[in-house]
Amino acid sequence: MNMDTIMTSILLNNLEGFFFGSGKAHVVTGVALMILCGLAISLWRMDRKLSRLEDEVRSQKP
């Protein structure tokens, strides 16, 4: 199944229908994407916190 077929499947059926397609293999894709999103968000938050800390330390420097 290529990307066009996936998009058509989502548009024609509902989301539930999409996740039941291809023997529910899309559920695995969905879970993997969620894990990636979680990882990306946690790294992004850590990055921002570090930037704030760096700014604070820099501003305290005599």
Next chain:
Amino acid sequence: MKGTLNWIWKGGGILLLAYVILWGFSTPLQPGLVSCSPSQLGLDEETITLTAVGQPFARDGEVPEDFNLVLRSGKQLLRTEVTAVSPHTLEARVNVPPTLPTRGLDAFLLTPTAGTLFLGNACFVEDAAKGDIPAAMALSKPDDPTPALGFSFPFQPNIMESIRNLLWHVPMWFAMFFIMGLGFVASLAQLRTDSAGWDHRAEAAVHTGLIFGLLGLATGSLWARWTWGAWWVSDPQLNGALVTVLLYSGYLILRAAMGDDDRVGRLAAVYNVFAFVMLVILLMVLPRYTESLHPGKDGNPGFNSYDLDNSLRAVFYPAVIGWGALCYWMYTLRLRMNRLAYRLLTQ
């Protein structure tokens, strides 16, 4: 400007990984034959059933006109008659001759859409005498059909659907090599300059590289279980990978054991230089001189044209860049933590 560029490569890496997950899991596998039933044939008319996995090679109820199943014994071909086809199975009638060049029969299934599917030693004829296939049952080589499959991953025996693990396992090791290489350069620079900055870089690189090394070991072990049949086999590539990870664990233990000792930076740098040399020897040099189960063949642990095709490359290369970017992002975070901790401790 610098901040924007930073977010572009970080976001780009995550987007590439999202692309890899989408394409990697949704691309169908090309069909491949996995079994033949019964596996032992008598000297009579027999009906055999071939089972395939991957993309369906036919629709339900399709008339099997264009399907041709040929059995090969030695260099001679045996005629069969296809009687039924379903998306993943094919039924055929075969008149087993009393004489065959070899007792083992290879199956070639010629299909109009999926091309030619092959199953080596599909079945055996124990009672067959050694001799040529009678002319009436023999077949001349049919023309190979041109496959009309869309974008799909190649079928490889044993590996089958697990070929998708290539997009996780291999790029994780590549990311580890890359970041350990950075650590090696940082340690060399540390030895030259005795600067804390280079020591921070080396520590961050080893710390991040070790995470990817452990992930590489875990994904490889899981893959080995369902392709080679065991969680771990005594293979030079696998043992080399384990020793490398243990060596780098030793680097972190050394640092922790020395605490705030002033010599920790230089000692750790010397250790890291040797650890990287061992990584190159154990993972890149030794496996090439020994027989290995790991792809590819003849003791060459690298990937070649037999293991990768263009459809896999279209996802594999983005995976290498994506995992590399994620690894580098994690390295920069660790490095900034090291710098902050150092600044707070020395203030």
